[in-house]
Amino acid sequence: MSIELTQLLDLPNVYVERQSINELGIFFYLQPLAQEILCPGCGQLTDIQHQARPLQVRDLMMRKKPVFLRIPRRQFYCKACQRYCTEKLEFLDWRRRHTRRFEEDVYERVQHSSLEQIAREEGISPEAVRGIFEHVAVESKKRLGRSKAHQHR
Numbered sequence: 001m002s003i004e005l006t007q008l009l010d011l012p013n014v015y016v017e018r019q020s021i022n023e024l025g026i027f028f029y030l031q032p033l034a035q036e037i038l039c040p041g042c043g044q045l046t047d048i049q050h051q052a053r054p055l056q057v058r059d060l061m062m063r064k065k066p067v068f069l070r071i072p073r074r075q076f077y078c079k080a081c082q083r084y085c086t087e088k089l090e091f092l093d094w095r096r097r098h099t100r101r102f103e104e105d106v107y108e109r110v111q112h113s114s115l116e117q118i119a120r121e122e123g124i125s126p127e128a129v130r131g132i133f134e135h136v137a138v139e140s141k142k143r144l145g146r147s148k149a150h151q152h153r
């Protein structure tokens with residue numbers, strides 16, 4: 001475990017186990033800190049780990065190199081309601097292949113740069129940049145809608 005790299009990466013509830021660099025970029029191997037999670041079904045804590053599948057997601061560049069995170073997506077078993085639940089990490093959505101901050105960064109840059117330019121800088125396709133932009137736009141509209149609904153109450 002590297003405390004310095006964990007601090008450098010600055011993502012909540014995970015730590016850096018090890019790190020490697022090759023021609024593709026910088027790879028951080030992460031482990032979640034939690035020993036147990038709250039079951040979304042019944043709200044009880046469970047520490048029975050069912051499986052952990054390692055996934056790879058893109059994160060913000062470091063020193064102009066692409067950064068990839070390898071994180072186990074952990075599934076727990078809840079005895080109370082006999083169901084499996086996936087651990088949630090606030091900095092990513094398991095269905096996306098990027099961290100939220102990576103997607104927000106791309107979204108911001110699309111405002112004053114072309115899709116092709118960002119695609120070149122990040123080493124991804126212009127379609128992927130467009131996909132990220134549209135996803136973040138929809139998400140922030142949803143958030144805005146929720147906070148407006150809250151104000152009217």
Ligand SMILES: [Zn+2]
Pocket residue numbers: 039040041042043044078079080081082
């Ligand atoms: Zn439960």
